[in-house]
Amino acid sequence: MLAALIISNTLAIALILTALTAITLLTLGIRGKRLNDHPICRRCAFDLVGVYPGAQQCTDCGARLTRRHAIRHGRRRPRRALIVAGLVPLAILASLGALFTWAVATNYDLNKLKPTWLLVREAESAAPSDGALAELIVRLNADELGPAAIDRLVARAMRIQADTTIPWRSAYGDIVETARTLNHVDDEQWETYALQCFEGDIRVRERIRPGDRLPVEALIRARAGPRPTFRAQVQVGPLRVDGVEAEGGWDVGDLLSTGTTTRIAQRWFMPPTLAPGPHEVDVELHFQIFDAGAPPGAPSISERTLTFRRTIDVVPRSEDVIALVKDPSIAERIARGASATIGPDPRGLNRLTITLADVPLAISASVTLRRGDQEWNVGNMIAYDNSRSFHTGLRVPDGVTPGVVDVIITPNPTPPRGSIDIIEIWGEPIVIEDVTVPD
16 A cells, blocks of 8 residues: 555656646746847837937837836747657646546546557556556456466565465456466466465354353355356364364365355354463364366365464363443443334234344343233344444244243343354343234
8 A cells, every 4th residue: 555655746746847847948938048238129129229218208109118017038939849748748747638628528438549558557656546457357268468468466465475464356267277378377376376365263262151052153165266167165174272182073064265255153162171361272274176167086286284273271160251341321321222013924923023122242042921920931132242233033932922022131141152253242121011912
């Protein structure tokens, strides 16, 4: 981004300096070269030598010579070379400005007019425009790029692909994959491209108790073109805590290199003997990469294993990792936006729909229906914090007869222990009164 800003600023400064230089040359050219120091009438340019200062009026046009600035000294001859030198760049700049204005007004892509060398230079910059990359792909498909330009573009795309700190754009992958179809990417380059195609990251819950299951989320992204060129078989695990392998993990089905992000959630059993305090967790992601159209049993193009280390904080078993929050202002917000209805679904079964219009804090709760001394357990619900609106539909037990019930939403910290992000929930019951159960 900084490099792109420097380039754009440099170009703007260059255009401004060019315009100023052209205007200066044009001004000097029009002013011309001074030929003598004769007094000249400013109105009609008549040479007043021998007349002024004795005369009070110009003998040619009758202008009063006693007025301020009525006389200029020296006859000048325009410098045609300087005029031309100033007019040419000004004409070019004016033409470019008119072209740019027309392109903006008609939504025309100026990249179509750029020479290939300029597009390649732009593609090699830190932040090339989407239009420049798209035009290069069009010319690549039309076989209008030379081998040297293709090699430079492929090398640039693969360098970016290898550096996961640089945001990936599918146009880079499109360049490499199209160049492969035109025999400009050899097998070694293709294997490297496939090896770098999938990247991953691991998230874990930071606080956990001994014996609980540790939630793990693998985020897998493809750094390839827009088409499904590759598929990958991904295995999450093994997972080790302080070097000791934990139980859990499973193989994932095939993932295609379509540029989307795949989330894989797992839970691993933590040894019940873990001592309170920080512990190191190492998780492996193993990729087997195939051509997207490869039949079952075909050999992989490449394999790759990524290892991630995270730190977790183990707390005593007696301490809960989910905090229960009680705040009157939050209670008022939740109660004001809470409502419930009971009605039949398409199969004729009654369902409880809870609507929370304002969820300032995560809500994890057990839901029951109460009528007098009778209670019916409906199920569990989780609403994440900062939700503007939350709806849930839970099946009403068959034993609930028509009439009026109260909906009781009671905090339950057990489900969030299996999540990565929830560390606190609303800690008081939410009561929605007088909800009608239909016949």
